[in-house]
Amino acid sequence: xxxxxxxxxxxxxxxxxxxxxxxxxxxxxxxxxxxxxxxxxxxxxxxxxxxxxxxxxxxxxxxxxxxxxxxxxxxxxxxxxxxxxxxxxxxxxxxxxxxxxxxxxxxxxxxxxxxxxxxxxxxxxxxxxxxxxxxxxxxxxxxxxxxxxxxxxxxxxxxxxxxxxxxxxxxxxxxxxxxxxxx
Numbered sequence: 001x002x003x004x005x006x007x008x009x010x011x012x013x014x015x016x017x018x019x020x021x022x023x024x025x026x027x028x029x030x031x032x033x034x035x036x037x038x039x040x041x042x043x044x045x046x047x048x049x050x051x052x053x054x055x056x057x058x059x060x061x062x063x064x065x066x067x068x069x070x071x072x073x074x075x076x077x078x079x080x081x082x083x084x085x086x087x088x089x090x091x092x093x094x095x096x097x098x099x100x101x102x103x104x105x106x107x108x109x110x111x112x113x114x115x116x117x118x119x120x121x122x123x124x125x126x127x128x129x130x131x132x133x134x135x136x137x138x139x140x141x142x143x144x145x146x147x148x149x150x151x152x153x154x155x156x157x158x159x160x161x162x163x164x165x166x167x168x169x170x171x172x173x174x175x176x177x178x179x180x181x182x183x
Contacts, residue, residue: 046087072099119143
């Protein structure tokens, strides 16, 4: 029988890799460790079980689970007879990738669309001011042109999100089958 600590040691390598990967995308290391721990866990877990396995406080655990849930990396589960909230990691990493990036790209699009609209409004108002110089007018028109190009990017990004959400991306970049990636 393989000792559980040896299994934990073997898992730790991938958990730390997930932690580093998530940090690259702006998630905290504790959220990465939490997700990695949940990734290897067979059954849905309570916050108390997660706390025991990770050593994190219940508050940190709750915050981390909420953040991971909002990114669709963790899902709430229900089991008959269990009164506490249960959570499990999304094990389909392709699905996790699609959902994570679609959520992040949608946030980016929404945030920047509002900012572009406000900036355009402010710049157009400046054009109506009586004391504006020709140089300032040129600067404003150049800025408006840059914002138009930025809007093209966000329109493209919105189409990319639709391609991911609809699954059409897999027509161009299919997910390999298990037998294609085994050693």
